Amino acid sequence: MSSPAPQTLPADSSESVSVEALAADCKEAARELSTLSTDTKNRVLHRMADELEASEDGILAANETDMEGGREDNLSDALLDRLLLTPERIEKMADALRDVASFSDPVGEMRGTRKRPSGIEVAKMRIPLGVIGMIYEARPNVTADAAGLCFKAGNAILLRGGSNAFHSNQAIAAALHRALDDEGVNPAAVTLIPTTDRDAVQEMLTLNDHIDLIIPRGGEGLIRFVDETSRIPVIKHYKGVCHLYVDRAADLEIAEDLLLDGKVSRPSVCNALETLLVHEDAAEDFLPRVKELLDDAGVELRGDAQTRAILDDVGEATEDDYAAEYLGLTLAARVVGSDDAAMAHITEYGSNHTEVIVSDRLPAARRFVRSVDASVVLVNASSRFSDGGELGLGAEIGISTTKLQAYGPMGLEALTTEKFVVYGEGETRHEVEK
Numbered sequence: 001m002s003s004p005a006p007q008t009l010p011a012d013s014s015e016s017v018s019v020e021a022l023a024a025d026c027k028e029a030a031r032e033l034s035t036l037s038t039d040t041k042n043r044v045l046h047r048m049a050d051e052l053e054a055s056e057d058g059i060l061a062a063n064e065t066d067m068e069g070g071r072e073d074n075l076s077d078a079l080l081d082r083l084l085l086t087p088e089r090i091e092k093m094a095d096a097l098r099d100v101a102s103f104s105d106p107v108g109e110m111r112g113t114r115k116r117p118s119g120i121e122v123a124k125m126r127i128p129l130g131v132i133g134m135i136y137e138a139r140p141n142v143t144a145d146a147a148g149l150c151f152k153a154g155n156a157i158l159l160r161g162g163s164n165a166f167h168s169n170q171a172i173a174a175a176l177h178r179a180l181d182d183e184g185v186n187p188a189a190v191t192l193i194p195t196t197d198r199d200a201v202q203e204m205l206t207l208n209d210h211i212d213l214i215i216p217r218g219g220e221g222l223i224r225f226v227d228e229t230s231r232i233p234v235i236k237h238y239k240g241v242c243h244l245y246v247d248r249a250a251d252l253e254i255a256e257d258l259l260l261d262g263k264v265s266r267p268s269v270c271n272a273l274e275t276l277l278v279h280e281d282a283a284e285d286f287l288p289r290v291k292e293l294l295d296d297a298g299v300e301l302r303g304d305a306q307t308r309a310i311l312d313d314v315g316e317a318t319e320d321d322y323a324a325e326y327l328g329l330t331l332a333a334r335v336v337g338s339d340d341a342a343m344a345h346i347t348e349y350g351s352n353h354t355e356v357i358v359s360d361r362l363p364a365a366r367r368f369v370r371s372v373d374a375s376v377v378l379v380n381a382s383s384r385f386s387d388g389g390e391l392g393l394g395a396e397i398g399i400s401t402t403k404l405q406a407y408g409p410m411g412l413e414a415l416t417t418e419k420f421v422v423y424g425e426g427e428t429r430h431e432v433e434k
Helices: 019-033 038-054 056-072 077-083 087-102 141-152 163-182 199-204 220-229 252-264 280-296 305-310 339-349 362-371 429-433
Strands: 110-115 121-128 131-136 156-161 190-192 213-217 242-246 273-279 300-303 330-336 354-358 376-379 398-400 408-410 416-423
Touching (some): 019 131, 019 156, 019 190, 038 087, 038 163, 056 163, 077 163, 087 141, 131 199, 141 163, 141 190, 156 163, 252 280, 273 339, 280 330, 305 330, 330 339, 339 362, 354 362, 362 376
Parallel strands (some): 131 213, 242 273, 242 354, 300 330, 354 376
Antiparallel strands (some): 110 121
């Protein structure tokens, strides 16, 4: 029989919470998950999705409580947008869980089988990481997305959401626990730390005996704090300073569409565009036509001297502008003299997140793809495709801009590792070395 769901506490509770005890329960659940069949995991994921949809009214009521608090705390429009849940967003969370269920289970996959001169047969098997610790701000959808991905990959998850999303996270976690309990799976597999006490984060980051990996999602300040404090390996990206480079041979209609989609469709997300780079051969034609589109969309454009020489009523772009993740309707622009100049700008100001080139010159596009250091590089496609779901991973647990363990949007495979498996017929090292 499964153990009871973890206790939930009101947001203002002063009752102490032992994060270590929760993490220990999570580790025990991880041992159980590592041997679950794929059919069982998929059945549970579908039940989770059904429970989210069945709990829509309660989740929306909890979210409204958080939204009221966020407005009282003067959260930015970007953070309020990330905090907001709607029936459509709840449906999207549920669909993401069903998508995860439809994907191949990486656990147990064998690869690289080879025969050694000694006679042994060597292969690698994909296995769960164990316990994933998530620390995140104002993103209640992460509660479901991360839980589903970790569960399918055979990992338990310890969640510490931000105080602004406390009630939303509680409501979502409760729905997931009902699904786990109904299917006879230990609900500690998805454990939400039930307190807003900041000391819980500090304690969580010391529990390297129980937690195998930390993934923070939030502002740059949070991620730097986690990275500097944690005793546990951390997957991180600090910010998304994403560029669109319009080459001298670009299709300018495509460039317009990609710029508007990347900047305007949802400016508060990390794959939104923050800087426009335009080759000087295209600038005289492209910048005036795009300025009108940006004005209509309410985007403030800031540019270098060459941009301002072409366009009237454009503010000056500073060094800080080129390094900024605006997460809003502001865009920095620069005219560049060559592909090399564009790539040099990206090297100096980019964040290894997402970069886009618009070009009809295949050699230039290929060189951009090879040379630009970013976890996702796109040719003639919107930066908004830098997303686990759009790239075919299902719901993503986060985006890594470091190159250890994962680089870019992280799906199921990034939540596993490999162990060596060796088959023999009695071979010994002593006999081999004789």
